[in-house]
Amino acid sequence: MSEDRDKLKSLLLGEEIAQIKAIQKLLDDRQAFTEKVSQVLDNAADQTIKQNPEFQKKFSRLDPKALTRAIKANQKSFIDAMIPIMGPMIRQSVANAISKFVQDVNRAMEQRFSIKALRWRWQAYRTGISFTEIVFSNTIEYQVQQVFLIDKESGLLIEHAGHEDALMQDKEAISAMLTAIESFVQDSMGHDGSHLSAAKLGERNVEVISGSQANLAVVIKGAYTPRLVDHLSAASEQIHIDFASDINDQNTWNNNPDLKVELENLLVTKSQSDDEESSGVNFWPWLIIALLLIGWFSWRTYQQHKALSETRLQLAAIDGLVVQQITPNDDGFLVTGLLDPLADTSTLSADIRLATQPYVSLDDELIANRVRLLLNQPDLEVEVRHGLLTLTGHFDDVQQHRLQRQMLGIIPGISQVDDQSTARPQPPDLNQQLLNHLQQHPLPEYLKLQVIDEKIVASGELMVSDVDDYWQLLNQHFEAIDASGLTLLNASTQLKSITSEPLNFIATNQLSPAQQSLLNQKAAAFLTLHRHNQAKQIKLIAQSDCQGSLQESNANNRKRGTWLAEQLVQSGVDRSLIQVETILCEQITTTVNTDLIGVWFEVNR
């Protein structure tokens, strides 16, 4: 049966059987099969990718583990391969970092002390974002005006976004020129793999982001930060990923709406005014008002707290006051609580108003006040300490004091009494003392002593000669003698006032007002001396210059003496105490001398 089948197979298939065996052999021989597949693999891959572009990703997928193993196995080769790539990358990275750092420092210094900076600091504090980030995001102003995606090799424009009207030349010429410039710079400066990254003209900058297939050239007006360049670099990388096939297909260049939209997304405008408007409300004035209100409330609270503290101190210093509540009102504080009627509230300021209920305080000072009020003894010292009442000093009435001490027991807060007070010794009667003294030492005439308000009061007149004797005697017996009403007399002074100066007058019955006053003084002085037995008589000596006739001069002398004696009588001098003497002229003089005409005075003691 089996042989028949084999024969049938050889008749039907013949050469195909040999081919199948050859194919089977090829499949079984791994080396031969690998060589065979490798011959068509390249074309098969190209065709597969052409039919299904997504399939390419599978080829480009790297196995990280395999890559790691390869690097570990041959580090030097990888290093040699990476150095030409990494060197320029590192240099560019460092240069970018330094440039960015310098710009950051400059901007930060410029904005450090402005009012706006305070607002940004507040924003940084509120949001948790660093102050530097806030500064940069608020200060930069730029506008991305044009975006060119340029084929790296030909310089032809792949796609463009922006207003073409703003371009001096057409966009294709610009993209070609940028590429030409890059080639020129590379040709002139070297071939180390670096590329033209930026160009500047006026306030416009051209940033060229180099990609693997295409360059992204961006025209930016204004100041911008490296962060924008970072953003553009990321965008370029993403475009290379998302539009890889379009970038390589020249048929889609300048006719790719999706790519154009992608580039248009890079046309951003950043301005400070936009930031201000985007916030909706300019909160700065409100912040100032809020700060002022907070400041005012803080100040007012501080003042109230300060006044309340001072009030508490004042209230705490008052014995006999129990404070229950302190309520601020418009013009001060209303204090409610308990108040001992004997408490002294006079030290409280006017803005403290008390609304208290009476109570009996057991403060030592209040108990002492209560004892003083009960005893009513001005010379009795009262002290209360921890319930012990100590009395010192003097009391006036022994019987009354004894009764009052018994009443001390009813005063709350007194547990013990230490009475060290004594009865006040009664002073002797001053009138009696004065009488006794006067009996032993009679008063000089015209001196008067009397007791007024427990004090010796002296009045009248006392000759100086008597003072030393009698006054010392008085002072030995009596303290504090009031001598404000006593007139001290000096006999020699009185005598001199009588005899020192004559009265020169020519008329026999007339004195000038000054002479009349002088005569009155002399009369008073004589009377004083006479009262104190210091003068017995006053003698008037009349004389003249003896000019004219002897008879007339002598007559006039007598008239002057007699007339002046009569004037003394009218001044109070007894007539019997006056003696008049006339000096008679013995010869006539021819020269008139008025100083020799008048009356001279002497006193007989």
Next chain:
Amino acid sequence: MKSKKICMIGRFAVGKTSLVDRYVKNHFADKYQTTVGVAISTKIIDNTTKLIIWDIAGFEQENHYKPYLRGAHGIIFVADATEPESVHTLADIVADSPELKALPAVCFINKTDRKDDINWQPALDQSIAGLTAHSFWTSAKTGDHVEEGFAALSRLLS
């Protein structure tokens, strides 16, 4: 609209810039000005194609012009009818950059207005034929065959 990169190739002072000016601006300047590096001009033809014309200088310096040729779609070789050496320069450039042979190309033999100075031998035609099959005797000054030459290249590019 498709953009096509065209490179003007030729030695110093053969009239590359004048040809471009004549074609793009219909203008000719008697005063000679040296091109530094490269000058870019554009011209739209048939509302479907835009020629990006790279007027390249510095062919006397070896390799300096090569970066500008990358990605070119077409070549315009320019020779000076009065300077046979200019044809040799074109041959040298192509020998140095053989990839140019694969590109559509035309050759402008320029300065035909200077009839008395023309110095041309048949051997030069052979050299031109080694570069391209499409050659035009042009004059940037008079505009003779300039438009025609660019149009021929455009057709080759389409």
